[in-house]
Amino acid sequence: MAEKPEPAAPLSAAVVIATYNRPDRVRDCLDHLARQSTAPDRVIVVDSSPDARTERVVRDFPGVLYARNPMGRGRTPESRQIGYSMTREDIVAFLDDDANAWPDWLEQLLARYDSPGIGGVGGSALNGVPGERQAGIGSIGLLLPDGRLTGNFAADPGHDVDVDHLLGANMSFRRSAIEEIGGIYGDYPGTCLREESDLALRIRARGHRLVYTPAAVVDHLPGEYAKGKRFDRRYVFYANRNSVVLLSRVYGTDAPVVRRFVVTAAREVIHDLRRAARGALAIREVGPRRAIRTVLGGLSRGGVVAAGVVAGFPAARRAVRRDRARQSAMRADA
Known part of the structure; x- marks a missing residue:
């Protein structure tokens, strides 16, 4: 009688949070991470702020690692790279500092890595906009032929969807996939728009699948921009x-x-x-x-x-x- 294969070991996971001048948002974010049904093996806050307020917040959370990004404002991808370089886990997840994860957020992300061909998994970011769960259900996370990117990362089609890119406020990747493309690239100044799409599209271009699951949810409460306003x-x-x-x-x-x-x-x-x-x-x-x-x-x-x-x-x-x-x-x- 053939022996049953050994069950696969559970995937380890790290969570990286990049922040600038939002200590109160970081506290909320860490409070929600502390209540996860599947606890992350490592949590890292990478801070570009000019003062120590965020560092003092992180001290209130035993086990959470704190790192500085001396490059300052507008360097989100560089902060992500600093955090990623401090991880050793199988999966590296990224949260914005203004994203509050639901209790089963990480559990739902990790459950989607059931195939070695899946290089990244992202989830929903709810903005409190009426109808957002129905808006854009057929065009989530696409790179269109004319080079434009669709979002619609609050939509709930009722099932997982293969996508071209993921939302930086709620995304994760296999560490091996990030290593394969040489890490996280910067050079996206100003509002840092497209920096997360760079990471996702380069992993996608190597033949890895990217999956969007509406079951891995964060409440996205966008904070003030460091400079200017959204859509200005x-x-x-x-x-x-x-x-x-x-x-x-x-x-x-x-x-x-x-x-x-x-x-x-x-x-x-x-x-x-x-x-x-x-x-x-x-x-x-x-x-x-x-x-x-x-x-x-x-x-x-x-x-x-x-x-x-x-x-x-x-x-x-x-x-x-x-x-x-x-x-x-x-x-x-x-």
């Missing part, structure tokens, strides 16, 4: 600049998806300019104040989109050169 002009600039960098370093600067992204951005600029022109023509109907506001809004937004795309190309070339140098150094050390 600064946000739009870096969304376009960092998208060019992301697509270029993952697929190559001459990749068709990069060209398609530029065409899509150009159409967006044309739309904004037409909006400005319509505002100018409607001055008699809507009055000068509203017309001027429409004209300036269209011109400003179109200019910001164009500036972001233009700035993205030299930044992408620099990032690709640094990536190649890093890969050469890794091969030399191997």
Whole structure:
């Protein structure tokens, strides 16, 4: 009679939290982690703040490790890399400091690593928006042919879904998959938009599956931005600049998806300019104040989109050169 195979050993897991100037949010985040049905083997808080408030909070949680990121504001991927480098566990999970994990969050993430082909698993981030569990059910975490990324990471399709990228507020990866791609890359300044997509898309490009499960839930209570506001002009600039960098370093600067992204951005600029022109023509109907506001809004937004795309190309070339140098150094050390 054949012997039954030994059951697989449970996966070990570390949780990394990158933070800047949000000690109260870090406390809430750690409080929720302390109540997990499956406790993480290691928790690391990486702090870019200019003061010691967050460090004092971490001291209230025995066993939680604290690390400094001296690079300061706008360096989330570098903080993730610092935290990742301190781990030895099978799975490395990442939480934003303003994400409060539900009690079975980690248990649900780990349960999805039932196949060696799965390189990463992410979950839902609920923002308290009515209808968000139904919105975008058919387009969660996709890289579209024109280079744009869909989100919809609050949606609940009722089952797990294979995706192209994951949300940084609630994602995890096999440590071996992160090692395979050479770690976590920086060069996503400003709002740090697209930094988590870089990690996910590079792992996906190596042939690993990425899975989104609506069962691994965090309440995402976005804190104040270190500078500016979400969806302001600064946000739009870096969304376009960092998208060019992301697509270029993952697929190559001459990749068709990069060209398609530029065409899509150009159409967006044309739309904004037409909006400005319509505002100018409607001055008699809507009055000068509203017309001027429409004209300036269209011109400003179109200019910001164009500036972001233009700035993205030299930044992408620099990032690709640094990536190649890093890969050469890794091969030399191997």
